[in-house]
Amino acid sequence: MTSAELLAGRYRRVAVVGSGAMGRVWHCLDESGGNRAVAVKELHPHLVGDSDHVRRFEREALSAERVRHPNVAAVLGHGRERTPDGMLPYIVMEFVAGRNLAAHVHEFASGTISWRAQVLADIAEALHAAHRQKVVHRDVKPENIMITTEGRAKLTDFGIALADEHLNQRLTAVGYTVGSPAYMSPEQVGGEVVGLATDIYSLGVVGYWLLGGRLPFVGDSVAEAARARMTQDPPELPTTVPVNLRTTIMQALDREPSRRQASAKELATQLRGDLTALHVADPPKEEAPVLNPTLEIVHSDETPVAVHYLVEADPVLDGLVSPRQWGLAIGRRLSEGDDGATRLGVLLTGVAILLGIASGTGLFVLALMVQAAL
Structure with a gap:
């Protein structure tokens, strides 16, 4: 294979491992780095001429490059490649061998409460690392959490993240909301001020789903379920979930951002405390x-x-x-x-x-x- 067939003259494509609305992700070998496995995300060729999509795509790279943490899939670099369709933007990332949380839980449905609480705590730590860099993820959901073959949780996809001067902005100013409706915070749904508390709420939804086996809000339509969170509290989690863990998740799901955990670090600390309590207390039958x-x-x-x-x-x-x-x-x-x-x-x-x-x-x-x- 000649260098012309390599992305940026060094990344040899092996196989497509994922695809979405904005782009697709390749498993590649870095021929300039000892054939190290990497993941390369490319913008779809038909979007190369769309300046808004290009800007959003490259914002993902810039946001994620600033966040360094063991529970964040590392961005190694980004650039543009000349193609017949124009200058194709790409992002080079750590290759995470595993599957996303939704797929993992679907296959291994009997994972313990302790394991699930550990995943939530790890992602809370990842969000804290992002927040310290003044980056809000805004799209925390099971599909954006990878579980490696070693069982480690990693946060991915900063494609709609906000950073620095864009924090605490009203999204209605641009006429639309962004995120995944099932995991959006009430302020996201209403086009209100978006800040760090938004990620805490979304992780709370993930926690509710992970521990309770269902989403906190359901309806006849996505819009109906999204609106419900603006006026209703979620049903209590099942009593099979330890009370301390239930309390932590329900606080994260408070409709009022100021009543949620003050930071993702506080949420992580609470979850780790709940995890310790699980190990100290007499474990339920399903735990042992x-x-x-x-x-x-x-x-x-x-x-x-x-x-x-x-x-x-x-x-x-x-x-x-x-x-x-x-x-x-x-x-x-x-x-x-x-x-x-x-x-x-x-x-x-x-x-x-x-x-x-x-x-x-x-x-x-x-x-x-x-x-x-x-």
Whole structure:
């Protein structure tokens, strides 16, 4: 492939990994950076001649480049590439291997309350980092939260963010509101003053959906549901959600911005406190299900060649896809053991799982045999 076929002379397109109204995102290899995987977002070619779309697209790059945090998908740079359609703007971003929160929860619906509270706390920290740079995201929703293969939450898509001098402006001045209706704050819906509290409300909606299994406001139409939040309080979350966590989310959903958490940092602190309380208090049944392993030995010529460790009806382990996540879950099981033999058994089981994931060697079988003997 010649340099002319590379974006900006260095980014080789591998596959499209996402597409939206404004552009599409490519998985690329940076041939000037040791073939490092990156994500490159390009404006749709038919929008290159639209100055408003170009300005919004490049504002995303400028806003996101200022925000550096482990829970924010990093923007590495941006530029324009000459094409037959004109100067094509693009944004180079950290490549996040995983899926968005909506897709993740759809596939792993039994993720624990603790895990969900952790995701919310991490995104609150990400918003705090953005707010410190005077950037308001304005479009916090599950589709803009990525869950990596290691289980880390990352905030993405600053495409409609406001920064600096645009903060606390009335959106009706330009005749429209922006954002995703289901997650908009009342002030966004009404075209009122938009500030940091807007992101807190939107994350509260995400939290309500994540913990309660539904959106706080529904109606016969999107417009009806959006208007409801301007005059009504959301229904209480189910009692299966711990009371402290319910209180935190409901405060974030207050119609009056001044009664919400004073900052995203305060929201993160409350969520982490709620998370600590979950671990200290007697956990509900769904938080500490019994580990019920089943072994399935796959034979080739009557010789075991692979052992699959299957977990049945265990929300804590359901959806964990990396050795690190399995290790953390097994560590929790280890701390719950009542005696030395039980703890040693769980420890060896954890070692077996990690060895099995990493290498599939005979040590996996040996560790399980020892564990079974206990």
